[in-house]
Amino acid sequence: xxxxxxxxxxxxxxxxxxxxxxxEDVSRYFTxxxxxxxxxxxxxxxxxxxxxxxxxxxxxxxxx
Numbered sequence: 547x548x549x550x551x552x553x554x555x556x557x558x559x560x561x562x563x564x565x566x567x568x569x570e571d572v573s574r575y576f577t578x579x580x581x582x583x584x585x586x587x588x589x590x591x592x593x594x595x596x597x598x599x600x601x602x603x604x605x606x607x608x609x610x
Contacts, residue, residue, distance in 0.1 A: 566572045
């Protein structure tokens with residue numbers, strides 16, 4: 547009879563957060579293999595109609 551390995555359940559983010567708050571070492575849960583995404587910054591900009599037309603043309607050329 548072969549033994550099957552039981553996979554460990556993934557640890558929830560809340561569980562990791564609670565462990566970190568208690569001062570436990572949680573570095574084993576992070577591999578640094580992923581990519582950090584910069585935060586999204588939203589801005590409101592007013593464009594003249596001519597500029598909007600140019601942007602529309604460029605977007606059509608780029609299929610955006």
